[in-house]
Amino acid sequence: MTGTAFPPATSAPSSAAAVAELSAGARLRRRMFGQKSFVFGVGLLLVIVAVALLAPVLAPHDPYAQNLSQRMVPPFWYAKGGWEHLLGTDNLGRDYLSRLLYGARISLLIGLSVMVISGLIGTTLGLLAGYFGGKADLIVTFLITTRLAMPVILVALAVVAMVGGSLPVVILVLGLLKWDRFAVVMRSATQQARALDYVTAAEAAGASTPRIILGEILPNVFPQLIVVATLEAASAILLEAALSFLGLGVQPPLPSWGLMISEAKTYMFFSFWLIAIPGTLLALLVLSINLAGDGLRDVVAPEGRG
Amino acid sequence: MALFIIKRLGLALLVALTVSIISFVLLRTSGDAAIAIAGEGARDIDIEAIRQAYGLDRPLAVQYLIWLGQTLGGDFGQSLYFKTDVVDLVLAKAPVTLLLGLLSLAFALLVAIPLGVLAAVFANSWIDRAALAVAVFGQAMPNFFFALLLVMLFSITFRWLPVSGSGSWLHFVMPTVALGYYAAPAFMRLVRAGMVEVLSADYVRTARAKGLPTRTVVFKHALRNAIVPVVALSAVQLGYLLGGSVVIETIFALDGLGFLAYQSITHKDFPVIQAVVVMLSVIYVLLTLLGDIANAWLDPRIRVA
Numbered sequence: 001m002t003g004t005a006f007p008p009a010t011s012a013p014s015s016a017a018a019v020a021e022l023s024a025g026a027r028l029r030r031r032m033f034g035q036k037s038f039v040f041g042v043g044l045l046l047v048i049v050a051v052a053l054l055a056p057v058l059a060p061h062d063p064y065a066q067n068l069s070q071r072m073v074p075p076f077w078y079a080k081g082g083w084e085h086l087l088g089t090d091n092l093g094r095d096y097l098s099r100l101l102y103g104a105r106i107s108l109l110i111g112l113s114v115m116v117i118s119g120l121i122g123t124t125l126g127l128l129a130g131y132f133g134g135k136a137d138l139i140v141t142f143l144i145t146t147r148l149a150m151p152v153i154l155v156a157l158a159v160v161a162m163v164g165g166s167l168p169v170v171i172l173v174l175g176l177l178k179w180d181r182f183a184v185v186m187r188s189a190t191q192q193a194r195a196l197d198y199v200t201a202a203e204a205a206g207a208s209t210p211r212i213i214l215g216e217i218l219p220n221v222f223p224q225l226i227v228v229a230t231l232e233a234a235s236a237i238l239l240e241a242a243l244s245f246l247g248l249g250v251q252p253p254l255p256s257w258g259l260m261i262s263e264a265k266t267y268m269f270f271s272f273w274l275i276a277i278p279g280t281l282l283a284l285l286v287l288s289i290n291l292a293g294d295g296l297r298d299v300v301a302p303e304g305r306g
Numbered sequence: 307m308a309l310f311i312i313k314r315l316g317l318a319l320l321v322a323l324t325v326s327i328i329s330f331v332l333l334r335t336s337g338d339a340a341i342a343i344a345g346e347g348a349r350d351i352d353i354e355a356i357r358q359a360y361g362l363d364r365p366l367a368v369q370y371l372i373w374l375g376q377t378l379g380g381d382f383g384q385s386l387y388f389k390t391d392v393v394d395l396v397l398a399k400a401p402v403t404l405l406l407g408l409l410s411l412a413f414a415l416l417v418a419i420p421l422g423v424l425a426a427v428f429a430n431s432w433i434d435r436a437a438l439a440v441a442v443f444g445q446a447m448p449n450f451f452f453a454l455l456l457v458m459l460f461s462i463t464f465r466w467l468p469v470s471g472s473g474s475w476l477h478f479v480m481p482t483v484a485l486g487y488y489a490a491p492a493f494m495r496l497v498r499a500g501m502v503e504v505l506s507a508d509y510v511r512t513a514r515a516k517g518l519p520t521r522t523v524v525f526k527h528a529l530r531n532a533i534v535p536v537v538a539l540s541a542v543q544l545g546y547l548l549g550g551s552v553v554i555e556t557i558f559a560l561d562g563l564g565f566l567a568y569q570s571i572t573h574k575d576f577p578v579i580q581a582v583v584v585m586l587s588v589i590y591v592l593l594t595l596l597g598d599i600a601n602a603w604l605d606p607r608i609r610v611a
Contacts, residue, residue: 037442142317142320142321146321146324146325148590148594149322149325149587149591150325150328151548151549151552151583151587151590152549153549153550153552153553154549154552154579154582154583154586155332157552157567157568157571158329158332158567158571158579159332161337161572162333162336162337162574163336163337234446238448242450242553245448245450245553246552246553246556246568247572248571258448258450261450261454265454268457268458268462269462275454275458279448279451279454279455282451283447283448283451284446286445286446286447286448287442287446290442290445291442294442
């Protein structure tokens with residue numbers, strides 16, 4: 001592989017002894033809630049998820065309804081803004097707040113579905129390579145190397161452009177492209193889990209291979225899986241936004257945040273808020289997922305903290 | 307060492323070949339090249355004629371082998387949109403992207419190494435936390451949004467830098483920053499982790515006990531060892547940066563491979579897309595190979611494994 005893995009860090013013995021006096025649960029909670037950034041990330045993410053789920057209730061207007069007499073109304077904090085459209089309207093007179101609320105749904109849907117598809121592919125490959133080793137490992141390692149060599153954005157752009165951009169196409173293409181990190185992490189985690197005593201014991205007891213992989217190894221590598229999954233969801237959201245921004249992802253009139261930035265590009269000079277608001281929301285969403293993922297990593301594998 | 311390089315070269319060749327097959331099949335099955343050549347609204351008879359003239363009616367495997375044969379002979383075909391040789395087109399644009407990639411890498415390292423060293427030397431202080439915050443926010447910001455913020459600030463508000471084009475070095479400033487900042491957090495974390503470990507190592511403690519000034523210890527003893535993994539990551543990141551140039555070059559209309567790729571994608575220019583994808587993959591594979599060799603050379607322990 002690429003040889004960029006961190007060397008295994010050794011935790012300081014003194015602090016380990018101090019922590020060992022606490023119960024396992026208390027240690028976990030201390031690590032979790034001792035971290036303000038983790039709590040902040042999870043909290044922010046929950047707010048965004050809640051807003052996305054409640055979009056039909058919260059949105060003051062229909063996100064697709066055009067009103068050409070009310071074009072480019074600025075948000076309420078500008079002199080020309082008003083309370084009718086809190087965050088103003090876009091170039092077609094559509095209520096920006098309503099579109100942003102529905103846009104959260106698209107980003108979350110993309111993050112979640114791409115995570116599931118790529119997670120299934122990558123985890124399967126990683127488990128197989130890590131458990132069986134030998135030829136299986138060689139093949140999977142080769143697949144990973146090949147995948148890494150393909151420029152993701154370029155291939156995704158090209159395929160989406162050929163097939164025609166739509167939400168399912170973007171999800172499928174990204175899902176089929178982004179399994180590499182799952183495979184890399186699951187492979188090495190499985191290799192470590194396979195050497196554990198109880199796996200050897202299960203083998204000796206005559207448990208079937210699928211039972212060992214799904215019943216013994218998968219639960220053991222699950223924490224690492226969750227961490228990769230969060231980080232991959234964040235990266236999928238960024239990729240969709242980039243594809244849609246280039247006009248080759250989700251198509252109008254869907255309110256994807258990336259697409260909204262793309263549509264507002266022409267009016268950048270006079271109405272920068274049209275770009276600034278969805279851009280900031282994208283950054284906040286990705287930030288919240290990354291903070292949650294980083295926090296989980298510290299909870300799951302504190303010794304790997306960089 | 308020689309065997310190591312030969313083995314890795316063989317693998318690199320196999321990877322490049324596989325990528326070319328995958329991208330060829332992906333492009334040919336997801337879109338109809340004949341329609342792309344004929345243009346929108348062409349008659350069915352014309353499309354059929356083009357299909358036969360270009361050999362698009364043959365089995366995919368045959369088409370691929372023909373493409374491979376021509377490519378190995380240095381003939382990447384004709385661009386459907388620009389109507390010139392793909393080789394000339396790609397060679398004309400490659401220097402811009404290569405320059406952008408190297409500049410971005412240099413920018414990322416210039417930001418990341420000092421921050422990483424500071425964060426490690428003052429571990430768990432406010433400096434450490436501030437550096438971490440920079441890294442976390444950097445990774446969360448969509449790069450096209452960051453690029454637009456730069457344009458708003460430096461082109462529209464201050465009028466210091468040109469919005470788009472690739473005429474002078476000024477045109478490279480914003481693309482370099484927009485592309486490079488995204489690579490910086492990974493370097494920063496790596497430098498910090500390496501420095502924290504090295505700074506607690508015995509030989510550094512000895513150097514300190516000898517009474518050497520902190521500056522000498524940090525830069526001469528510690529950084530030199532902590533920097534080893536950065537070399538390999540640089541090679542990999544440069545590959546990512548070249549791939550990421552599609553978005554940034556398109557925003558700034560910087561006339562390199564990324565912008566060329568975007569234009570060929572919107573015009574369904576199959577031969578150019580295929581050539582750029584394969585070329586970027588080959589560059590990536592070569593760069594990781596270079597990174598591995600550099601690593602093995604700098605750290606003899608790896609050579610045995």
